[in-house]
Amino acid sequence: MTQWFTESFRAEYAKQEAELGRVNIAVFGKTGVGKSTLVNAIFGEPVAATGIGAPVTNGSHLYLDKRGSLGVIDTRGLELGRDDDQIIKELTKAVKESRGKPIEEQIHVAWYCVRGMDRRFEDFEERFVRTLAALGLPVVLVLTQVPMREGQYHPDAVELARQLSARDLPIVDGHPFMTYAMRDQFTGQPPYGLVEVLGATFRVAPEAVQAALVAAQEVDLQLKASQSNKAVAAAVTAAAAAAAVPIPFSSAAMLVPIQLSMMARIAQLHGLGLDKSALLAIASTSVATSAGRAAAAGLLKFVPGAGSVVGGVINASVASSLTLAMGQAWLVVCQRAFNKTLPVLDGKLDTAAVTRLFESEMAKRMPKIRHRDKDA
Template sequence: MAKPTDEWFGQAFGKAWKDKAEEIGRFNLAIFGKTGVGKSTLVNAIFGAEIAQTGIGEPVTRAEHLYLHQSGTLGVLDTRGLEVGKDNDALLSELRDYLHGMRRKPLADQIHVAWYCVRAGDRRFEATEADFVRALADLGLPVILVLTQVQRGAGGRVHPDAEALAASIAALDLPIQDGLIHYTMALADDFTGQTAYGLQEVLDATFRGAPDGVAHAITAAQRIDFDRKRERAEVAVKAATTAATAAGASPIPFSDAAILVPLQIGMMASIAVTYGISVERSTAASIAATAAATTAGRSVVTNMIKFVPGAGTAVAAPISATVAGTFTYAMGQAWIRVCERLARGELGLVGGALDGDTVHRIFMEEFKTSASRRKISS
């Protein structure tokens, strides 16, 4: 049975998570290419989302064949019922109207980047496809051109047919992002020994093409670049640590957590959203983590105070500032570790629920290590 404090914390964390998700916004990707070229597989490989599956999504306003699928910080716009190359005029007419209607909307509602996918095994890129790519660029969309299902031989060389196809496309001098054509294999194939590759390059190109204002949303949505996630999470930890240190140095006693708790909840929520952890899973994990933090926090405070005999108000203020900053920093680092393990699928379930004991242990280990780095023994 959940304790009242757990219930309160869960509600506070859930609200903070939703607020942070709204603040981060959404990255909207338009994806085009002929039927069967592997568009959904590519999206799912990079973003770890199943929203690109057929049958999921809602038609956009006044558009019969454009569908916008939304999940968290990712939106995917694709087509249904029309074929690129055969129905260009109808598709572009709907897309033009849609983009025009979005221009006055918030950035999170606009389409930011387009991927155009070509299956390498088709060995052809038709003139109508080239026209479609040019039209996308004319509409103001950065276009990333991706060759899908490109096999590689020994030494990592791509199949000669794929090289020839890429060369023929490059000769058209299309208005594509960075002038690059990206070779990809979205899924590994154990039977043939093919490994997945090229996904990071497509993601990097997407970051370069997208507006800066949606970079955090891309970071949160993608599932392959954990360095970017950690870098974003560290920003949240630094901001919260700075604010906590300032709060600890104020006349308010450290035992009064009215200022620190909202800072720490906000930090944890921001990190959870950045790692793409759902509100349900991150709330459950955060309750287990904060139970560990409470135990560790008492030790931090005790060890700090006992080395200052007779500490009065003048001494207690800087002590409180140091303790508050160190506690928040260690809490943030420990939570990053938990979220990364969750995002990588490394924390299993017990009886269908998140293993709280494992979360507690991982959090405590990292908390102690991080607190020690801040020169306080826990």
């Protein structure tokens, strides 16, 4: 049974990975403004510093570095302020060519980075930002390395932001985003502004790649939870539809693919690898099995006083309620895995503790299901 579950989960995981796709962010700015630091801080790994990726088009100095559901487009060998015309030419070609490709091959959002303490924004930079916008790319303007004290931004950065606003640039939300990407070990300056940059990017990214962005980022757990709850809601709706005509035990296994798909999606959104996700899924639940009776009984054993249901059929109310409880409990497991707070035993994941966590989270939600069943 474990082998069947693992194989089924792997299949759903691969399916969800393909559906997730990839979000591609083009990152521009002068050399030394902290582009790589910003990208790495938001996406949690040295994306922008590992290799140069592949050219976006033949002979291009624009390179796409792919990491799972994230693609970062950067320039190599060219520098803003010196090679503007060349970069604009190549970018224009890349954007136009990408529009005929699948959505995951297109450029979705541009970040333009300016060091907040530079005190100046040059005319060629304005031209570049306006060119990005004219190509149909939403532009998030980011002021990097801006010191903050007692909630107040450095006056030099505030003045630069004022100058930028006066230029009436075609940028997301009409203003630059102040950031400090990494904690300064010498001054103790903490990072800030990353969630705001991510939120602006999420709002303007095409809906088809928003989930990919959520999966790739590592700074906003609430955004992951929000998208995960959408996956749970979709599974609940599908489960209710499947059980619109009450399901006998012999047909209850039809709910299992719905629940596995939900679990795989939530694992993807939390950036959990296949092996870890499968291990967690096996440890968390034995309810998804190939045998309809085992699947139904495994779910319904958590429901106080549900003997009458066990003795007959699964109706739409029970199917949707159980799927909801299962999804919410699985979300807690994935959040704990993302935060690295799951119990460990002898250096390995304590699967027994994970099982107890999942069952405990499901049990918290069972009274709601019992109440609905009584009212039916």
